[in-house]
Amino acid sequence: MLQILDDQAATTLRALCDGFVPGSARVWPEVYIDALLSRMPDGDRSFALAAITTLAEGNLAEHAQTAEFALIRALACEAFYSDFVAPGAPGPGAWSEIDFAPPLAARIEKDWSYLGVTPAATWPPEAGPQAESGIGA
Numbered sequence: 001m002l003q004i005l006d007d008q009a010a011t012t013l014r015a016l017c018d019g020f021v022p023g024s025a026r027v028w029p030e031v032y033i034d035a036l037l038s039r040m041p042d043g044d045r046s047f048a049l050a051a052i053t054t055l056a057e058g059n060l061a062e063h064a065q066t067a068e069f070a071l072i073r074a075l076a077c078e079a080f081y082s083d084f085v086a087p088g089a090p091g092p093g094a095w096s097e098i099d100f101a102p103p104l105a106a107r108i109e110k111d112w113s114y115l116g117v118t119p120a121a122t123w124p125p126e127a128g129p130q131a132e133s134g135i136g137a
Helices: 007-020 029-038 042-056 067-081
Strands: none
Touching: 007 029, 007 042, 007 067, 029 042, 029 067, 042 067
């Protein structure tokens, strides 16, 4: 299912996302962000990949005022609060957690195929990236 991130980068990104949005690891936000990365212009994608590496080094607070921090935090929030749940992820999504269920939103059947994420595509094939990598500790 992943198109851009390797297993190590996916593991790192999941941990970063969970640091920014506690509990988001359960929706596998790296799958959503990987799909976005695959559609970014090369320069933007390179910056985002470098940002993941940069934020994984040292204490996350040391990077708080940087563009790298802002980008990955924004992607983490988008991945979770869009109510994305990767195929095979334990979930539940954010809308359930925050009790967002107005009548119209409750009827929405989410379709992530425009990102290349379909129910048949599952990640990880086995255990996959783990959020317990200690990023930002």
